Structures are given as structure tokens and as C-alpha cells.
Amino acid sequence: MRENTLEAFTRARALGADGVELDVRLTADGGLAIHHDPRIDGLGAVYELATSELPEYVPLLDAALDVCAGMTVNIEIKNLPGESAFDPADRCSGDVVALVLAAGAADQVIISSFWSGALLAVRSSGSGIRTGLLVLPSFDVAEAISGALELGCAAIHLPVPLVSADSVDAAHAAGLAVAAWTVADRKVLDAVLEAGVNTVVTDDVAMARQVVDGS
Numbered sequence: 001m002r003e004n005t006l007e008a009f010t011r012a013r014a015l016g017a018d019g020v021e022l023d024v025r026l027t028a029d030g031g032l033a034i035h036h037d038p039r040i041d042g043l044g045a046v047y048e049l050a051t052s053e054l055p056e057y058v059p060l061l062d063a064a065l066d067v068c069a070g071m072t073v074n075i076e077i078k079n080l081p082g083e084s085a086f087d088p089a090d091r092c093s094g095d096v097v098a099l100v101l102a103a104g105a106a107d108q109v110i111i112s113s114f115w116s117g118a119l120l121a122v123r124s125s126g127s128g129i130r131t132g133l134l135v136l137p138s139f140d141v142a143e144a145i146s147g148a149l150e151l152g153c154a155a156i157h158l159p160v161p162l163v164s165a166d167s168v169d170a171a172h173a174a175g176l177a178v179a180a181w182t183v184a185d186r187k188v189l190d191a192v193l194e195a196g197v198n199t200v201v202t203d204d205v206a207m208a209r210q211v212v213d214g215s
Contacts, residue, residue, distance in 0.1 A: 034064055097125045112133070133155075157178075190211070
């Protein structure tokens with residue numbers, strides 16, 4: 001099953017997921033397309049396509065929020081320096097905030113990004129929507145925690161190699177929730193849960209649900 005599709009989100013709910021993580025990119029005409037990669041195979045870059053040119057399997061954010069009603073939705077803003085689509089004005093963040101507020105979904109959403117500018121744009125909107133700083137494996141955890149606090153984040157999203165009891169304790173001491181990404185198997189899941197993370201990002205919902213429920 002393709003990731004970042006309405007079918008995938010519906011399947012995750014059916015398997016017992018508490019929430020979903022999805023990636024948002026701006027289209028050429030300002031649509032909020034859900035797609036992980038900068039390009040869509042066979043069509044081109046998302047930012048060069050109109051919403052009408054998107055394949056049927058690539059949904060827009062409003063449809064995803066409808067399908068995921070009642071679940072936590074982690075919206076990752078895809079706007080990175082170095083990508084040809086990079087927008088220094090971070091319009092995607094502002095448009096996501098506006099849509100989330102219009103949908104009455106602010107309480108169920110957390111907006112994350114590797115790019116500090118995207119998170120600052122959310123903060124400056126005054127919306128109160130929670131944000132999370134995504135961290136690369138090469139980052140220093142202490143510096144990342146400090147950066148997340150400066151950005152006004154509610155959470156820090158650590159890759160599995162950086163998750164330990166010490167890193168989680170340090171984040172919690174700073175008042176940050178911790179999400180671990182991406183948990184691929186039972187051994188890793190047991191380890192990050194033992195470390196005390198608040199959220200697990202995984203492609204294997206059934207496995208995670210079984211462990212968390214103790215069944």
C-alpha cells in the first residue's frame with residue numbers, strides 16, 4: 001500500500017493507530033499536497049504541478065484531516081533549503097495553519113519540520129498549534145533540545161539512533177515530549193519504549209499496537 005494516501009490513513013485507523021504522520025508540499029497553484037518526495041514519478045516536481053494534475057492517489061490536506069478526524073495528525077512541512085522548491089517565506093506553513101484552524105482541528109494536530117523557519121512561521125501565526133522539531137541522526141541531542149526550546153516547540157522528534165534513556169530524560173526535563181522515528185521492528189520498539197518516549201512513528205501499526213496493548 002502506498003504511504004501518504006487516504007487508503008493508508010484509513011488502514012492505520014483500522015489497525016488501531018492513535019495517529020498518522022503525513023508530509024505536505026505546496027503545488028504550483030497553492031494546493032497542500034500530501035507527498036513525501038519532491039517529485040512524483042512520471043509527472044515531475046510537486047511544486048511545478050497544479051492540483052488538477054496530481055494523481056488520484058495524492059490527496060490534499062483537507063481530505064486527509066477529514067479521514068483522520070479524531071486521530072492525532074503529525075503534519076510535516078516539506079520546505080528545505082537546498083531543494084529547488086524552497087520558499088524562504090514559508091508560505092506552506094501559513095497555509096497549513098489556516099486550513100487546520102478552518103477545519104477546527106488545531107487540538108489534534110502537531111506540525112513538524114526539519115526546517116526552523118517553518119516552525120517559526122507556525123509560532124508567529126499565534127495559532128497555538130503545537131510544533132515539533134525533527135532531528136537528523138547527525139545532530140547533537142543537547143543542541144537540538146536547545147533549538148526546539150528556542151523555537152517554542154512542544155516536542156522533539158528523534159531518529160531511533162539518538163533515542164536513549166538519557167536523551168529522552170533530557171528532553172522531558174526541558175518540557176518536551178519525544179517522538180521516535182522510524183521504528184521498524186519489535187526489538188527497536190521495546191528499546192524506545194523502555195527509554196520512555198511519548199510517541200512511536202512506525203510503518204508496522206499492528207506490531208506496535210500488540211506491544212503497547214501487551215497482547
